[in-house]
Amino acid sequence: MLICCMTFDRKNSAGYVVNLMARLFARHLEAGIRPLGLGTGVFPALLMLWEKDGVTQRDLVDALEIEQPTMANTLSRMERDGLITRRRDETDGRVQRIWLTDKARALETKATGAANAVNAKALAGLSPGQQKQFMDLMRRVVATLDHSR
Amino acid sequence: MLICCMTFDRKNSAGYVVNLMARLFARHLEAGIRPLGLGTGVFPALLMLWEKDGVTQRDLVDALEIEQPTMANTLSRMERDGLITRRRDETDGRVQRIWLTDKARALETKATGAANAVNAKALAGLSPGQQKQFMDLMRRVVATLDHSR
DNA sequence: AAGCATTGCATAGCATACTATGCAATAATA
DNA sequence: TATTATTGCATAGTATGCTATGCAATGCTT
Known part of the structure; x- marks a missing residue:
C-alpha cells in the first residue's frame, strides 16, 4: 500500500x-x-597487531581504511592505556613502530x-x-x- | 589455504x-x-521531520533507535544551524516539540x-x-x- | 494533599571518526 | 649539492555517538 x-x-x-x-x-x-x-575503536588495530606487531601507523591506516589522524588518536589512547608502545624506527626518523605490551597480548x-x-x-x-x-x-x-x- | x-x-x-x-x-x-x-547525523532526524514535524524528542529517539542524549545534542546543532525550532508543549511542560524551518523544508x-x-x-x-x-x-x-x- | 515514582530533556565527559593543516624527515630532482 | 617534492605523523577543530547523571514537570499512591 x-x-x-x-x-x-x-x-x-x-x-x-x-x-x-x-x-x-x-x-x-x-x-x-x-x-x-x-572499546570498539581499538579493536581493528588490535586485530592487526595480534597478528603481527612492529608495524607502522601507515600500515594500520592502509589495511584498516581508517584515516590517519583517527589512527594516530586511537594509538595515543592505546598507549595511554598501556596496550602499546611506540618506538622510532632506526633507519627512518619519520616512522613510529607499534609494539604490543604483554597486557595487550594477554x-x-x-x-x-x-x-x-x-x-x-x-x-x-x-x-x-x-x-x-x-x-x-x-x-x-x-x-x-x-x-x- | x-x-x-x-x-x-x-x-x-x-x-x-x-x-x-x-x-x-x-x-x-x-x-x-x-x-x-x-551532516550525516542530522539526516535520520530530518527524514522523520520531513514526514511529519511537531513531534517530540522522545518520538525521534524511539523511532530512530538513537540514545536520548545523542538526539538532544543533534537537535541542538540543528537549532543552531537554523534547521529546526523547539517550542514547549502547551499541555505538558516537560515536552519540547520540534518544528522544521522553511530552510530545512527546502x-x-x-x-x-x-x-x-x-x-x-x-x-x-x-x-x-x-x-x-x-x-x-x-x-x-x-x-x-x-x-x- | 503529601510523598514517591516516572517521564522528558539537558549536561558532562568521553570515544570514535572525519577534514584541514603543520612539520620534520626522507627522497627525488635540477 | 641545493632545492623541491613526498612521506609519516601530530595537532586542531568538529560531528556523531555513547553512558552516567541531574532536574523539573507530571503522574501515581496512599
Whole structure:
C-alpha cells in the first residue's frame, strides 16, 4: 500500500539500515569487551597487531581504511592505556613502530571470543548459507564503495 | 589455504565488515550532502521531520533507535544551524516539540536525492534480486540485535 | 494533599571518526 | 649539492555517538 507523499522510506534505504546495524553491532561488542578495558575503536588495530606487531601507523591506516589522524588518536589512547608502545624506527626518523605490551597480548583470546560471540548472536537468525550470502553481499558493497568516488 | 595461528580473520568477521561498510556509506553521503550544509547525523532526524514535524524528542529517539542524549545534542546543532525550532508543549511542560524551518523544508528534495544516489551507487554491483536479499538479510540481523539483550 | 515514582530533556565527559593543516624527515630532482 | 617534492605523523577543530547523571514537570499512591 502506497502512502501519498512519502519520498523516502528509511527502512528501505540501504544507508539508513547499514548505519543502524553498525551501531547495534558496536553496542553489543562494546558491552562484551568493556570488562576487558577495551572499546570498539581499538579493536581493528588490535586485530592487526595480534597478528603481527612492529608495524607502522601507515600500515594500520592502509589495511584498516581508517584515516590517519583517527589512527594516530586511537594509538595515543592505546598507549595511554598501556596496550602499546611506540618506538622510532632506526633507519627512518619519520616512522613510529607499534609494539604490543604483554597486557595487550594477554587480552587476545577473551577479546576475539567476545567478537565471535557478537557475530554469532547477530547472525543467529540466518541459515549457514544465508550467513555466507550476507558476508558476500557486504564485501561486494564494500568493494563498490571503495572503488567509487 | 590456512595460515597457522590466525585466530581472527577480520574480513570474515561480520562486525568488522559492517563497521567498514557503514563508514564508507557515511563518507559518501557526507560528500553528497555537505554542499547543502548538512551532516550525516542530522539526516535520520530530518527524514522523520520531513514526514511529519511537531513531534517530540522522545518520538525521534524511539523511532530512530538513537540514545536520548545523542538526539538532544543533534537537535541542538540543528537549532543552531537554523534547521529546526523547539517550542514547549502547551499541555505538558516537560515536552519540547520540534518544528522544521522553511530552510530545512527546502532541502528535502536535494538531500533525499543525494541519499538515493549513494544507495544506488553502493548497490550497483548487485542484481535487483540480490539488492532485495541484501536489504532483507540486514533487516533480519537488525531485528535479531534489537531483540537480544 | 503529601510523598514517591516516572517521564522528558539537558549536561558532562568521553570515544570514535572525519577534514584541514603543520612539520620534520626522507627522497627525488635540477 | 641545493632545492623541491613526498612521506609519516601530530595537532586542531568538529560531528556523531555513547553512558552516567541531574532536574523539573507530571503522574501515581496512599
